[in-house]
Amino acid sequence: MTYGTAGMITTREFISVAAWHLLKNPELRAAYVHGTEKERHAVLHEILRLEPVVGTLYRRAAQEMTVGGEVIPQGSVFALDIGQANLDPAVMGEGAEQLCPMRELPRGVQAQGLSFGDGHHRCPGAFLAIKETDVFLRRLLIWNDLHVVSEPRVTYNEVIKGYELRGFRVRLGGARA
Known part of the structure; x- marks a missing residue:
């Protein structure tokens, strides 16, 4: 039940934020719609890296470690700010805050950064x-006269420690707002 619900909520939010990015950037949208599956997935991974649906992950230190000069004792619970971690230029390279599909990454670094977690806690879905997301968006965005009617309100969901988009409306055909 948790697996299904967690995957449904986070994927719904990601589909919305990815659609918003692609509808606001016609060049990126065209590259996405006409790209290969590898290229489309690279775009989605990069959007997810910049817009992680789950913003904070909590972990327990398996052993004592030092982070930024601070000692974290074994067994301590600590929070990882996924948004900030995904912008680390030492890992993601120069221009880490910019959307750049197919960016070169060090060995072992996932294209979406830590947005799906990592290790044995990595998202199984x-x-x-x-x-x-790709199947849905590719079929939605192929329509040239699809456009944004109302921008979404971005709110915060305390349960998933991440964003929710509400009131995001698109229209096929008709006058643009």
């Missing part, structure tokens, strides 16, 4: 979420 990561591939499915990207595939589902």
